[in-house]
Amino acid sequence: MEEKVDKKPFDWNQGIQIKVTKDKLEAVMVIDAKCDEDTVEPDILKNALNKAKISYGIIEELLLDISKNVLTFRGSSLTIAKGVPSENGIDGYIELLRDDLDKKSAPLLLKDGRVDFYHVKDIPTVLRGEEIARKIPPVPGKSGTDVYGHEIKPKVGKDPRFPVGKNVVVNQEGTSIYALIDGQVSITERGKINVFSVYEVHGDVDFSTGNIDFVGSVLVNGNILTGFSVKAKGDIRVKGNIEGANVEAEGSIEILGGIIGYNKGNVRSKQNLKASFIQNANVTVDNTIIVTDSIMHSHVNAGKMVSLEGQKALIVGGLIRAGEEVIARVIGNSMATPTEIEVGVHPELRSELVEIREKLKDIAANYDKSDQALVMLNRLKDAGRITPDKEVIREKLESSLNSMKEFKQHASIRMQEIEQILQDSSNARVKVGANIYPGVKLVIGNEIKYIRDLTSRVIFYKSDGEITFMPMR
Incomplete structure (x- = not known):
């Protein structure tokens, strides 16, 4: 008779290993491959977790599955607990x-x-x-x-x-x-x-930059080329030349070179302008223009003064207007090039006066014809024979004539105001440091003087309703 040997029970303390990942977010249970038990109490498995100090994220369903059928899982590494990773903050x-x-x-x-x-x-x-x-x-x-x-x-x-x-x-x-x-x-x-506050152009204003419109000041290290425009709420400073361009500043404009207008483009400053020369250009400045060399064949307007300060200081050709003074060494030339100098009133007032007179001429040319046409249409209307189309024409003519009458009334008052300012130009001066030549037309206020003879070192002014001069000291 064979002797019966008792089966040695499986040592669960040695047969279960708990391993934890490096980041501590996962616990793994390993059942020894030698395990020959069919089942195991869930508390034994939990005890192994307790000894390993695993307390969070335990997968209870898996524990039950293991306890019911240990043989199925022996030798396996089973994720028995899972932590929750942190979510890193996002940088602002x-x-x-x-x-x-x-x-x-x-x-x-x-x-x-x-x-x-x-x-x-x-x-x-x-x-x-x-x-x-x-x-x-x-x-x-x-x-x-x-x-x-x-x-x-x-x-x-x-x-x-x-x-x-x-x-x-x-x-x-x-x-x-x-x-x-x-x-x-x-x-x-x-x-x-x-x-x-300053926008800087490192070269020329050309096709590489396009036109510029800036809320501050603009510095151009090169030239402003023909056909382009630069506008600034502040100042504009150009280290080269302005060449046939449109340039407008609410502040002052300074050009280290000069203005070559090519009889196109306009330069406009609401403050002052300084340049080496102005040639074939249109320039308008609310205050003072200072030029160190020459102004030639240009239309120049300054609210206060045009001053040429260099050794040459020459004005030849064109029209120079200033509210108070024009100062130069030489005005005109020996060839009697037509040159006109106007002082004594803000250039804008002179331009306004010219515009009013031109408009009054247009009104005078059209008023009588329009009035006659309106008389005829009014007769048709009174006779009840006017057509709808002619009624529209009649109403437009009536409105146009009323506008003409109103403009003539306001224009008359405004012209008197400007004429009064032109008469009161006792402080206006044209100062000639060297020579003024025949061919020059001087306008001071509402008086005109044509220079007939070469005259040197004089100051022209208005006195007793005529333009006269005195020697410059």
């Missing part, structure tokens, strides 16, 4: 509210397919007090939990610092950047946000 950032900062200048494509190479350059500009950039705050993130039940702290999103440059300010809340001045928005080194 600075949002530019100007989407034109990184745009490249490109020609404008017209509707018909042609390209406009002269279109206004897109300059990112802001006004004082305008919001330029805004802080987008960081997202804080969420904590996680590992299989030991410990908190996993997230990486905190960084709070961005404002890259404050020149002429900008951060508000008290620290949430936005605002412009301190009107100007050009520019991102410089290290991403700093700036507002510059």
Whole structure:
């Protein structure tokens, strides 16, 4: 008879291993391959987890499956617990509210397919007090939990610092950047946000730049070429020449070279203008024009003074108007080139007077014809024989004649006002430091004098209703 040997029970303390991943987010249970048990109590499996200090994310359903059929899982590595990873915070950032900062200048494509190479350059500009950039705050993130039940702290999103440059300010809340001045928005080194009051063109204003319209001042290191325009709310400074271009500044204009107008283009300043020379150009300035060399064959208007200060200081040809004074060494030339100098009233008033007189001429030429036509149409209407089409014409004529009458009334009053200003021009002067030649026409106020003889070093002025002169000291 064979002796019966008792089966040695499986040692669950040695037969279950718990392994944890490096990030502590996963616990793995390994059942020894030698296990020959069909089932196991769930508490034995939980006890193994307890000894390993696994307390979070235990997969209870899997524990039950293992306990009911151990043989199926022996020798296997089973994920028995899962933690929850943390969600890192998101860094905050600075949002530019100007989407034109990184745009490249490109020609404008017209509707018909042609390209406009002269279109206004897109300059990112802001006004004082305008919001330029805004802080987008960081997202804080969420904590996680590992299989030991410990908190996993997230990486905190960084709070961005404002890259404050020149002429900008951060508000008290620290949430936005605002412009301190009107100007050009520019991102410089290290991403700093700036507002510059001067827009700089490093070469010529040409097809590479297009036309320029800027809220501040403009500095052109080269020339402004024919056909292009530069407008500025501030000053304009040109290191080269203005060549047949349209240039307009609400401040002053300074040209280190000169103005070559080619009888086209206009230069306009609401303050002062300074240049080396003006040639075949149209120039209008509200205050003072200073030229260091010459003005030749140009139409020049200054609200106060035109002064030529260099060794040459020559005016030849064209029309020079100034509200107060014209100063030059030489006016005209030995060939008696027609040259006209007008002082004593703001040029705009003279232009206004000319426009009023021209319009009155037009009215005088058309008034009688229109009046006669209206009389005829009124007779047709009174007789009840006017057609609808002629009634429309009658009403237009009546309205036009009323407008003419009203303009004549206002024009008469305005002309008297301007004439009074022209008469009161006792302080107006034309100063000649060297010679003034025959061929020059002087207008002071409402008086005219033609220079018949070469005259030297004199000051012309109006006295007792006529233009006279005195020696220059």
